[in-house]
Amino acid sequence: MPLWLFVFLAALAVLAALGVVLQRNPVHCLMALVVVLLDLAVMFIGLGAVTVGFLQAIVYVGAIMVLFLFVIWLLNLQTEERRVAGSIGLRFFGAVGAAALVAELCVFVVKAPSTAGLSHVPPTFGSIGAIAEALFTDYLIAFEATSLLLLVAVIGAVALARRATASRTRSPVPVSPAVHEQIGARQ
Amino acid sequence: MLTWVPIGVTIGFAALVVAIMVTINRLVAPRHRSPVKDLPFECGNPPSGSAWGRFSVHFYLVAILFLVFDVEVILLIPWAAEIRRLAGFGLGEALIFIAVLVVGLVYAWQRGALDWD
Amino acid sequence: MAVDLVIAAIRAVVMLLLVLNLSAILLWFERKGSALIQDRIGANRAAILGVGARLGLPNLGIVNTLLADPIKMFTKEDFVPAGADHFLHGLAPFLALFPVLVTFAVIPIGDTVTIGAHTFDLVAADFNDAALYVLASIGIGVYGIALGGWASNNRWALLGGIRASAQMISYEIAMGLAIVAVVATYGTLSLQAIVREQGGVWFGWLPRWGIILQPIAFLLLFTAGMAESKRVPFDLPESESELVAGYFTEYSGGKQAVFMLTDFAEVALVAMLVTTFFFGGWQVPWLYRDGFHLPGGALVSIPYWAVVVLGVVAFWIKTIFFCWLQILIRWTLPRFRYDQLMRFGWKLLVPIGLLNLIVTAVVVVMAGS
Helix, strand or coil: CHHEEEEEEEEHHHHHHHHHHHHCCCHHHHHHHHHHHHHHHHHHHCCCCCHHHHHHHHHHHHHHHHHHHHHHHCCCCCCCCCCCCHHHHHHHHHHHHHHHHHHHHHHHHCCCCCHHHHHCCCCCCCCHHHHHHHHHCCCCHHHHHHHHHHHHHHHHHHHHHHHHHHCCCCCCCCCCHHHCCCCCCCC | CCCHHHHHHHHHHHHHHHHHHHHHHHHHCCCCCCCCCCCCCCCCCCCCCCCCCCHHHHHHHHHHHHHHHHHHHHHHHHHHHHHHHHHHHHHHHHHHHHHHHHHHHHHHHHHCCCCCC | CHHHHHHHHHHHHHHHHHHHHHHHHHHHHHHHHHHCCCCCCCCCCCCCCHHHHHCCCCCCCHHHHHHHHHHHHHCCCCCCCCCCCCHHHHHHHHHHHHHHHHHHHHHHCEEEEEECCEEEECCCCCCCCCHEEEEHHHHHCCCCCCCCHCCCCCCCHHHHHHHHHHHHHHHHHHHHEEEEEEHHCCCCCHHHHHHHCCCCCEEECCCCCCCCCHHHHHHHHHHHHEEEEEEEEHHHHHHHHHHCCCHHHHCCHHHHHHHHHHHHHHHHHHHHHHHHHCCCCCCCCCCCCCCCEEECEEEEEHHHHHHHHHHHHHHHHHHHHHHHHHHHHHHHHHHHCCCHHHHHHHHHHHHHHHHHHHHHHHHHHHCCC
């Protein structure tokens, strides 16, 4: 990846990330996050991890952000008002947390190994074959554990949604079973 | 490089064409605003209340089921591409993976998460 | 190198122009075709200075649909309802059409061509992860419809947008499972490689098309693809008898034209994907690089350039056939009910897709060992 492209993508990512934090309309924030994630996907592709880049686009942009959008709709989030001030304690902890994050980043940047010491990756690096091999040998347990994690996600969502629908009052109009049968509605 | 140039050209050209189609009306068409005309359409009535209401939790369930199965499909693609090389061992692993998620589908099905009323 | 880059850029632009024209022609196809199906006359009024009528030609409505309609569309007032989110309202049509157009870059329309010292395939971009590229851009296509409904400040639009996004993501699973099964069959994600695998014959006469190996995946992909394009019988997001016009209720002029064009571009995309995965793409039965090898053993030699041209023609014939099939289905079937739609997607297509994938995988591994 040429340097100018990297600089452009990095700047775009930072700008879009600022957009996520600073905008007040949740759907605008979400679109900014979509830009960040697509930007990262392009960076992955530019750095040779083509498959990972596409997986990033499919999973994060195509699925997780859509879920976020549904959650925004579900909760009917509207543009939030700019609040004058939070509580003093909250602001204090926020400042401490931000400072810690900045310090951590500084340490990380200083301690990062120089690029001269890096070895070249094999030409198959990032190809679908290499990923399949890694998934089914070194990361086999993680791969299978992922399926369990996803299963837990399904069960959790179904259980939560069931409680929500069960507590909802049903239509008070009595409908005879014959009508139910006719329209194929389920109890 | 030779792979990504046509993709870049496609993206740029498609963006240009669509952007022109979306903005051309603003440039060439008349624009006469009036408060009544600007009302959102609600079958002739003035709209009552906000258009954005809460909606059924079912849609959220569909979204999370989609997320789970989308990740499944995505994780299976590397396996499918290398299925011959991974052979029996890979097949067994993938079948376990699919089986766990089928349990999730069956559970959602049994609990009525896929029914609409 | 520079010439190769220019050729690559030209391939990309030509492919997009072909697709945009095909989408416009499909609009005419749809209007005149539906008239034919319903025993009506259809668009037949607009003409340029009455030239056609003076020459005694029947009016086929070409001026209507390809000239008058676009001019009308693009000179209409650009309407944004009060209280709508202006930015997202304008962005939504862009986000609907753009990902669909971008997908066409990986569809192979012909065999390898050599001009002078430059050899290239007739595909805008061919790379190892092309199938993933298709899945990614289809996944991103949800945003245009979802935001269009959300940004309009209109109940019908919001309902349409919610319905549309739930429908699209539901059928994406079936589509993905069908593509995984195809990938498992051919062991590659490159669409050009998949088309090449479909060359040649079995038993001396049967073309090695994907439909024979993966008939169920074909049905899955075709059905799910039609659902993705949100046309009858899957048109619940824009069902005019329930939701006015669904997610594009509050759109006018060019933006509405873009939403309509998205539908037709998706029809073309589904037709091309089905052609590429299951009907040999640009492969012509019994045609090899040196000519026709007929089942009887006879060889009809034709020059290589003619083979390439025949391949391109075959690709477009197959594509237009599947476009026509979708238009025929669209004007034949009634609309689903929403619970039927969801049941069809989750309780029928997804289990069938999983089963098809498992059977495919077992057979492929058994055959390989």
